[in-house]
Amino acid sequence: MNSLESKDLNLYYGNFHALKNITMGMKKNEVTAFIGPSGCGKSTYLRCFNRMNDLIDNVRIEGEVLVDGVDIYQKNILVDDLRKHVGMVFQKPNPFPKSIFENVAYGLRVNGTKDKKLIEERVETSLRQAALWDEVKDKLKKSAFELSGGQQQRLCIARALAIEPSVLLMDEPASALDPISTAKIEELIYQLKENYTIVIVTHNMQQAGRVSDYTAFFYLGELVEFGKTKNLFTSPKDERTQNYVTGRFG
Numbered sequence: 463m464n465s466l467e468s469k470d471l472n473l474y475y476g477n478f479h480a481l482k483n484i485t486m487g488m489k490k491n492e493v494t495a496f497i498g499p500s501g502c503g504k505s506t507y508l509r510c511f512n513r514m515n516d517l518i519d520n521v522r523i524e525g526e527v528l529v530d531g532v533d534i535y536q537k538n539i540l541v542d543d544l545r546k547h548v549g550m551v552f553q554k555p556n557p558f559p560k561s562i563f564e565n566v567a568y569g570l571r572v573n574g575t576k577d578k579k580l581i582e583e584r585v586e587t588s589l590r591q592a593a594l595w596d597e598v599k600d601k602l603k604k605s606a607f608e609l610s611g612g613q614q615q616r617l618c619i620a621r622a623l624a625i626e627p628s629v630l631l632m633d634e635p636a637s638a639l640d641p642i643s644t645a646k647i648e649e650l651i652y653q654l655k656e657n658y659t660i661v662i663v664t665h666n667m668q669q670a671g672r673v674s675d676y677t678a679f680f681y682l683g684e685l686v687e688f689g690k691t692k693n694l695f696t697s698p699k700d701e702r703t704q705n706y707v708t709g710r711f712g
């Protein structure tokens with residue numbers, strides 16, 4: 463079964479038709495990259511899967527969006543529960559003005575976890591999963607703002623992992639980072655896919671090639687092509703995909 467899926471999905475911002483009849487599915491424990499020129503709808507589509515678009519005025523959605531086979535736009539869906547299941551990491555690291563420890567513990571506390579030992583264990587595990595533990599284990603009480611940009615982004619990943627989602631949506635998670643931090647995030651994505659379904663929006667085609675199993679190419683709100691990353695980059699079927707992946711526009 464697909465972990466994430468949409469059927470005939472259309473999304474409008476007011477009168478603007480931003481996503482046009484998107485039907486596709488993303489498999490469990492695979493990494494899918496969304497590529498395409500600026501404004502083609504990648505982030506909009508990504509945000510459909512944890513209903514982040516609900517926070518934007520004037521959005522209208524038609525069609526179905528399924529997470530583990532469940533239509534997440536049904537009336538009885540609890541959005542907070544959905545977001546526990548489908549975590550998200552944004553383009554710019556956005557740690558809270560709290561200590562490193564409290565940033566990662568935050569979601570657990572909000573969910574009502576009181577067991578101190580459990581929280582400590584989960585914080586350590588999440589920081590290890592995010593490949594940050596060794597760098598911060600001696601300064602967990604320090605402010606998250608004392609970390610570098612790359613460390614802050616891994617902290618945000620640890621924060622997302624702490625509440626044990628099964629899906630991780632990443633919107634250009636490395637675009638604000640230097641090459642070494644970017645490499646760390648890419649390595650991390652590779653390791654995380656064993657346990658998570660990951661979707662990453664990226665402008666960097668080399669990055670899509672390195673980290674993803676499947677790639678979806680979007681253009682002007684349409685899904686133009688979707689397939690195994692290797693095939694999409696080496697033998698694209700659509701001329702627009704070919705022009706984009708060979709750098710002729712975008």
Ligand SMILES: Nc1ncnc2c1ncn2[C@@H]1O[C@H](COP(=O)(O)OP(=O)(O)OP(=O)(O)O)[C@@H](O)[C@H]1O
Nearest residue numbers: 475478480498499500501502503504505506507518
């Ligand atoms: N809150 C909003 N209100 C109105 N229009 C929006 C809103 N957010 C996005 N759009 C429009 O929807 C289209 C898709 O935007 P989106 O951010 O999803 O594209 P993108 O492919 O992720 O772009 P980028 O690569 O630049 O981040 C764009 O034309 C954008 O201007």
